[in-house]
Amino acid sequence: MTKGVTIIICTYNGAERLGKTIEYIAQQSLTDIPWEVILVDNASTDNSSATGQSEWDKYELSHVSFRLISEPKPGKLYALQKAIQAARYEYLITCDDDNWLAPDYAKRIYDTFELTPEVAAIGGRGIPVTEGKPLPDWFKDYEVVYAVGPQAKKHGIMPVRSILWGAGLSTRKSVYLEMYKTFPSFLIEHDTDIIFAEDTEYCLRLILKGYRLFYDAGLVYHHFIADYKLDVKRRDAYLGRFKDANVVLRKYYAAMRAKLKTKGRPDIWFLLLIITPFNYIFSFSRKRAEKARNTLFHMLPFGIKSDPISTRIKEFIKE
Structure with a gap:
């Protein structure tokens, strides 16, 4: 695999969100490291692809490849796997279309992978950002549902049974392909409606194969949370989808x-x-x-x- 970083943005109807996401990606401090960006339009019905391209063009980064890929089958797993197949570089960063990566994000990922060959995946700390609506009183108890907050008690290689969430998740392309070479996601085998915890399944596969996960407390991204997502019904809907996915995940556990x-x-x-x-x-x-x-x-x-x-x-x- 070619050393470098591929940042993957999976989006569904993300035209309104992509501007800020791409702005932060364009600020990455990768001066001597080859990198690229892949935007996967996952069955959008708005102008996500065109918006993403026009936003990227603003920054005139001619040395960085920006590619558009279309995945018509709904589901982040399908979009992500299509992008990973197309990625040129070994180190991958998954950036949701509402994640704003800190300027040193990709550099920290590159350095950590170079220094820790036993590590297959790296996660960071998410900071919530809203449209202006204050975070509800219950939010602190449900941070994991929104992929924000710390993912471990301390910086470094995580305990064997710990997992990382998908927002900002980084991995090695060669390892990801290995995990799905023979066995597609079992979430798909069970029910196509529960492809919601693809990040958890991936981490569980890594652990069962003896790989280690790493939490970098200084690896920071902001997670933009629209006001409508801070509703109790919406929160409980997310929890319900996790519960559905657990039908499969508990077999891994x-x-x-x-x-x-x-x-x-x-x-x-x-x-x-x-x-x-x-x-x-x-x-x-x-x-x-x-x-x-x-x-x-x-x-x-x-x-x-x-x-x-x-x-x-x-x-x-x-x-």
């Missing part, structure tokens, strides 16, 4: 519990092997029974019956 929690710890493996069947047999919750069954499925060397997605996750781990 069962695999993590069986594989990572017991790695190098035969005592914990043995304890889980004793406790988990009891949790399955005597559980009064379908969800808890499923968790116990899927944990056993990944622990035992011989086959037991499981659902198709858990089976595919096991195949993914072994690949």
